[in-house]
Amino acid sequence: MSRRGFTVIAYLDDFFICERTKQRCAHGLRVLLGKLGFAISWSKVFDPCQKLVFLGVEIDSTSLELRLPLTKLEQLRAELADFKQRKHVSKKQLQSLSGKLNWASSVVHGGRVFLRRIIDGIMKLKHDWHKMRLCGDILHDIHWWYNFMSTFNGKSLLLNTNPVTSVYTDACKTGLQARREVANLDNLVDTFRSYTYAESTKKTYQTYLNSYRKFCALVNIPLVPLSKENLARYIAFLSQKLCFNSISNYISIIKLLHLEAGQPPPIDSHYIHTVLQGAKRVLSTMVQRKLPITPQLLKKILTTLDLQNPNHISFWAACLVAFFSFFRKSNLFVPTLAEFDAGKHLSRQDIVFQTSGTLLLHNLKSKTIQFANRLLEIPLPRILNSPLCPSQALLLHVKMIPAVSCPSPAFLHISKGTTVPLTYSTFLHMLKHSLSQLKLDTSGYSGHSFRRGGATFALECGVSSDLIQAQGDWKSEAYKGYLDPSFSHKQPVMNAFASALSQ
Template identity: 40%
Template structure:
């Protein structure tokens, strides 16, 4: 019996369907008469409708219904992007608000802690304590005073030298890309070699090395350097670059007399400088006891005042409160000056003449210069300039002399006058035998040694 479907094809004559292959989803299916896969049958369409994977989703269906063209799709995507951007901005605002809130809470907490500290200070009576600052606790004040005390341990000149040495060391390390703090043996030796290019004296280089060590000690940083290698570098540089220190030429009494001849002692400035010259020569004084570097840096505890010079007839007693070897004022150095009758080099006469031309209160500086209607203390630059100008006018090479020439000349003259070395050391306030380096021996002094040796030999031969 033959059956026919809606299309009138007899189904009995069709090959049987392979339902298992269709169920596995393979490419195998039923083949039509021509051997091709039959895709247009009602049964195949029914199977596609029954398969949920092949059935279109509701969103796709609605999109097909609502969006009939590409313009609708573009507007929908733009709306979605705008919504995403708005959400992102809201999140950023929320995050910023939370950060601001946290900061405000921390600031409020800090203000609360400060109020508690102020309350504690009030309870302890800090503001009523005269030994404390009103802006800090007793411990803060104590630490501040300690810092000032430790800073005062170094003289002003030493502090300036240390700052110069530290600056040079840090610039060297920065230029060569080396680690400055903490230093090591290699870096310090390289620094020594670098300084030898511009410094002739190994002693000056040694001072810079000492400055680097002080930097570590003051900063509480270990100074782990092998001293043997550092000393080898310094010694080698001294051998390769021999250096003869240049000392200022000594001023002698004959040079002072030549200076006296070209001065006009009726001029108050000349009278002040002349008295200063004689004080420096006879008392073997350092320039720091006589003058300051500037007018503003004049220190009444260091430089001489009018009241530090006591007059008693033909005698002057000069009291030194401070010196290089007496920086803490633990003793007073009293040095007398006696008159030299009928001599232009009389210090007593020069002091009285200066005071007559330049009267000043006892608390004023000892050596003054008139500037308009005021009196100003003599400064080191003016002393150096006037001295060299006077020496040049007197016929000397002024470049060979400095203010230190008075100290060296006075010590050499005293030794030539057979003053014992101990008294010279006492007069010049030397703490050691360093005064011997200031003595200048002439050829006549050395010939005197030869004569003493010759006379002793002759005496022994006659016996």
């Protein structure tokens, strides 16, 4: 059509013909029909006119305006107001918003400048149900769109696309090209820095930062720099609701903020050292750990389950895998139905059934494997004729609830007739329900009780500390604080003393 001298815009099966006269528009339609062989839906054809709606945008050639329909404009304003209040958003929700903003950009001149970073954020999410935290540049762009659309009347002029003047430049390395290269490198540096911390660490630091901001607002001081006297006051402020170990964690954000600002951290002073030492003595550092799950307790939990129920089998398999593998709950269970990540959570594809038992092979990202730089191999035993066999329970679970996607979470659950991932909250709810049936205090147990119980049982079985550390993938010797040997395990020590002294 363009070779025939017609101005035509085509979008899939929609065609927009724009000419100077009504007769030429009608002639263009006849050419499109008769010579190109298109099948036209006449009910959707608009006669040549000076005002029509194409792709949701009203085009007025009389006033030379582009207009957004008022109803759609109000809907977009409401959606932007909703996004402005959100903290997390899924990939599908961001795609929906970016599509509407891209449509609005046909009328909002320069709008796509404030859409690019939203699209970049979408590209980082693998699946539609994956979520991201709304913060930084993406949130700033959403705020820009919200502020602009709140006062925008939905109209813009049809501008002449011909340049007013021409700009000439050379290929000097210190000119435009050099600045672009520097900008690209700076963007890459910013990207690297945004991946400094794992997502879980970012959430933790955000909690620390929110607490520190609250204190600064309370005493009317800036975040940086902080004097050692005000830091001591912040320690006292935290001591009203936190234990000493938590205080030490919370004030770590202050050091980080000062390093980012190029300021000396006030933490490294004798005055603060004495304040912390005194707080440690007053508050004590004893940690209230959850009670360990023992093999005896596992057998009691089994009596509360119906092994004909697929969901009970799923829960039981998760209990045994958690006990024998020493896995962290963050790698066993997904936090919500929409946040499964095969690079972090145990999946069906990681499970290898063997005659000697089960092998869990996972190149995961965990607390000690931040960069997926090694393969984690965790063996599970095959215990013949035992209700505590993790391999048998896991195999039964896989057969009773097959995977419906690939990759798939290791543990699945049936909810309202639909197969969904077994989330940690669902697992914990089922655990507390079983414990309450056994008349036990449910507040003393959590998902971490399996990791602690498995490590303690390994110690009582005579397994060396090195092997316990390897099975639980502990990087430091902090795992020793989780071990809780029973009285019967400690008794041989005193028996050895008595035997030596009686000779």
